Amino acid sequence: ETAGLFVSGGTMANTAALRMALSRTATWDLPGEGLQSPERPRQLTIYMADHEWHVSFTKAVDLLGLGRNTIRLVPSRADFTIDPVALDAMLDADIAAGMTPFAIVGHAGSINVGAIDDLDALAGVAERRGLWLHVDGACGALGAMLPELRHRYRGMERADSVSFDAHKWMGVPYECGVLLSRDPAMMRRAFGVTASYLHEQPDAELERYDFFDRGPQMSRGFRALKVWMSLRHHGAEGYRGFFRQTIDCARHLHALVEAAPDFEVVQPEPALYIYAFRYNPGGLDDAALDALNTRIAEAIRMRGVALVMTTRVRGRVCQRFSIANHRTTRADVTAVLEAMREMAT
C-alpha cells in the first residue's frame, strides 16, 4: 500500500517527509509535546550529501523547529553523490556522541549538477539502522520513467518517501509538488487532526480519504487536475520524449564544453538535464574567474538571451543550465554558449 499527496512544491514535500520520519522515530508524545518534550533525545539528526545543501531543507528544518544543525553533511564523491561508507561511519560517530539520527535524504537529481545518489546503498543503510529514507526527486525522480536510465534509480522503490515537482520537468504550471510514501499510516500519524466541524458525520464511508489528514494544508487547490490533463494530453511516452530531448541537450552542452579550450568541465557527463560548468580562458585566479562567470551570467540574463543563473560547485562560481523545457534545442544550447564567450571578452 502506498499514499500520495499533491503539495505546493519541493519545500513542502520535504517538510512533510521529514515530519513523517520524525513521527516514526518519536518515542514520546510528539503531537502533544512536540520537540518541547522533556523526553526528546538530545539531538535529532538528518543526513544528506555535503556538496549541495538545497535550500528547501533549510526551510524544512526551520519550519519543523528542528534547527539547521539537525542536518549532518556527509562527504560526497567525485561524481557528487553521497558516499555511503562515509555515511555509515558518520552515523556510528554521531550515535556515539549522543545524537539520534532519524532520517537519510537521498537525491534523485541534485539541484546543481543533477546527481543521482546510490539509492540502493542508502536504502540498505536506512533499513539496517531503522532510519527513514526520503528521496528528494524534485528535479529528477521522473527520470525513472526512462528504461535506459532506470538502473540509476535502483533502490528508490525501497524509500519510505519520494518527492518530485510536476512544475519542473513535467512543465505543469506552478504550484505542483508531489509526495509519495510507502507508509500511509505514518502520513496520518504525522498530519491527522480532528475538529467538531469536520468529522461529525456518520456517513464515514463517504469520506474515506480526507487530504487534510495527510498533509500540512486544510483548504487545497485541485492540483491533480493539471497533472491529469497534462498526462492525458502528452501521455507517458510523450513525456519520455521530452525528457530524452532535455537530457540530449545537456549532453550536447557537455560535449561542447569538453571540446572548448576556454570553458572548463566541473562535473561528469550529466545524468539528467542539469549541467554546471564555467568559463575559464586560462591565466586567471579563482576570485577573478568567479567574478567573470558572475558577470557573464548577468549579461546573458539582462540581454534576454537566456535565463542562466550561476551556482557554486565545490566553492567555484559556475554557470548552471537547467534545461527543463523540452522545447530547448541543441541549437539553442550552442547559441547560448557562443553568446557567453562573446560577453566574456
Place this chain on the structure above:
Amino acid sequence: ETAGLFVSGGTMANTAALRMALSRTATWDLPGEGLQSPERPRQLTIYMADHEWHVSFTKAVDLLGLGRNTIRLVPSRADFTIDPVALDAMLDADIAAGMTPFAIVGHAGSINVGAIDDLDALAGVAERRGLWLHVDGACGALGAMLPELRHRYRGMERADSVSFDAHKWMGVPYECGVLLSRDPAMMRRAFGVTASYLHEQPDAELERYDFFDRGPQMSRGFRALKVWMSLRHHGAEGYRGFFRQTIDCARHLHALVEAAPDFEVVQPEPALYIYAFRYNPGGLDDAALDALNTRIAEAIRMRGVALVMTTRVRGRVCQRFSIANHRTTRADVTAVLEAMREMAT
C-alpha cells in the same frame, strides 16, 4: 512599514505567524538549533479562546514542532469572545508555573459562530507583556471594510500579524491565503535563507523582494493575480455589497430561528456570515438532539438541498451555516430551514 505574503490558506498563514512570533521571542540561536536548543525555555505557550480550537492551529503547532500542549485555552464569554481578564490571570499563573508565553491569538470571525474578539483589549495585554498578537481573520477580517462594522475591529491595527483567506468571503478560487505583518524584519528573520544558486547576483537592486525570504515556500504560484483581477472586477464597493448581503442572510436566519418554536438559538445575533443553531422540538435529551441534528444535516447534504455541516458549540451538535457566497438569498436561507424541519419529522 508593513509586509504581506500570499500563502496557501489559513493554516499556512497561522503557521507562519506563529513562527514569526517565536523568532521574536527566541533568545537562543533559533535558526541553528530550533526547539532542540538546550537554552530553550521549558514550555513555550500560545493563548486563544477555549470555545473553538480551530484545526489550523493544531496543524500549525504540529508542523512547527511546538506540540499541541503549547496552546493554552482561555475562557470565553457568553458571546464566544475571549475573556481578556481571564487571559491576564492565566498568563500570570502560567509564568509563575515556569511557562514562557510568546503569542496571543485573537479571532476576527471565529470558525463556528463568527465571533470577533475584543482585539483592542488583546492588543493591550500583548503590548504590556511584550507578546506577539496574531489576529486570525481567515473568515472575517475583511468585515473591517464595512464602515458600520469597523468599531468591532478596533485594535486589529495594533496586531503584529493578521491573516485572512481570499478564497473564503472574497470568493477567489482556492488557494489564496493572505498574511500581513507590521514587522517585515521579523518575516525575514523567521524565513530568510540563502543558497549559492539563489543569491549570487551582483544586481541586488533588481531582486529587492524575494518572496521565498518571507514565507515557507520557494516555488510559488501567482496568487496575487486572481485577487487583483477580482478587485478590479468587483471593486471595494462591490465587495462591501457582497459582504452586506451575506451578513443580511445570517441575520435573517437568526430572526427565523428566534421566531421558530422548534429551532433553538445558541449564539447572539451573528456578527458576520457564520451562524450556528440547532433543531430542538422539545422533549429530547442532549444525546438525542445531537443525533437528530447530525441526521438532519446529513439528509440536507445527501439530497442536494444545500451544503450544511454540523459543528459543536459548547459541546452540543449544531447546524452551521457559512453563508460566504453573496449569491445566497434570504429565500434560499428560508428554504433550507424549512427543508430541515421536514427532514426532522
